[in-house]
Amino acid sequence: MKRRTALAALASLPAAASLPAFAQSTTKIVFGYTAVTDFASVFVAAENGYFKKRALDVELKFIPINSTIPAAVQADSLQIGGPTPSVFLQSVDGGLDHVVVAGAGVTSKTITGFGLVARAGSGIRKAQDCVGKKIGVPGLGAFLHVTFRAWLKSQGVDYTKVNFVEAAFPQHGDLLRGGSVDAVVSADPFMSRITDTGVGYVASYYSTFLPENQPTIIHVARRDWVAKNPAAAKSFREAVQEAAAFMNQPKNDAAVRAAIGKYIKLPPEVIAKVQISPPGPVVTEKQLTYWVDLMKDQGMLKTVPDVARLIAK
Structure with a gap:
């Protein structure tokens, strides 16, 4: 019996030894997103099992304010998060060692899904009307804030004479209704809900002045996390692709x-009406350089980053 037991154990060794070759460990990733459709490719990847089939256990976590995402990534409460390019570049300029893993939505002149929404009765119709007004933005230094300031400047308006306050997307309607902000x-979908209720109106689809195919959201991680988990970052x-x-x-x-x-x-019924930004899953050096130049023009960067080092390979 002992001999048979020993032979049976030996016979089982090749099969047991082969198990690690077929087994694939799962990498846990907490991913941070905000309430915009630019994250659609991540939502689709989660719902269609594209992460799971690559041995990624991705937990999607809602983050109210985009500008807080880099700090959450740095603290490792998020392994990957989706800041706007300007928020990412400011965090790097401030000393955080983060890199781009993938991209999300990109700009298109056909998209009118974001813009300047003024409070009913405010009288705001053009860029010059914003001077001296209080305007809410969903993240100081984030995509909409930076691009709106660029638009104001292109219209001959000194954006330093506009009072910007930070307000998360879900608060926009209530702030307009209560008169806390002028615009x-x-x-979308928050812009459409505001206009549908009559609380506000679109004063300008200013986004159409932006060039095509520039990233609106990028997915970033700590450089040391990517170095320890290169296969997970690639997967x-x-x-997302x-x-x-x-x-x-x-x-x-x-x-x-x-x-x-x-x-x-x-x-x-709300989602059915919104425009969805085209996906741009791969971020290039040229795209990041556009954002660097835009932010330098607004005095937002102390140094000029090496964009080649900011993209994970």
């Missing part, structure tokens, strides 16, 4: 909107 720089990017391909097929529009509605917590 907000907002985005995350590949999952697969989701982008899914999004680019018109037949999948309903599924994409359902994924957005699930994570932004808005009803189907």
Whole structure:
């Protein structure tokens, strides 16, 4: 019996030894997002199992204010987060060693899903009307704040004479209704809800002045996390790329909107109306350089970053 037991144990060794070759450990990632459709490719990747099939256990965590994402990534409460390019570059300029893992939405002149929404009765109709007014933005130094200031400057307005206050997207309607702000720089689906209720109106779809194919959101991680988890970082990017391909097929529009509605917590009738930014899963040096130049023009950077070092390979 002892001999048979020993032989049986030996016979089982090749099979046991082969198990690690087939087993694939799962990497846990907490991902931080804000309430905008630019994160659609991540939502689709989660809903379609693109992360799971790459052995990634991705937990999506809602973050109210975009500008707080880099600090959460640094603290490791998020492994990957989606700040706007300007928030990311400011955090790097401030000393955080973060890198871009993937991209999210990009600009398009066909998109009118964000703009300047003025309070009913405010009289704001053009850039010059913003001088001396209080305007809410969903993150000081974030995408909408920076691009709106660039638009004001292009219209001959000194943006330092505008009083900007930070306000999360879900608060925009209430702030306008209560008169706490004169206008907000907002985005769908919140912009549509404001205009549908009559609380405010779109004074300008200023976003159409932006060049095509510039990232609105980028997915970043700590450099040391990427160094320790290179396969996971690559797999995350590949999952988002697969989701982008899914999004680019018109037949999948309903599924994409359902994924957005699930994570932004808005009803189907609202989600059905919003425009969805085109996905841009890969971020290039040229795209980051555009943002560096824009921010330098607004005096937002103390140094000029080496953009090549800011993109994970």
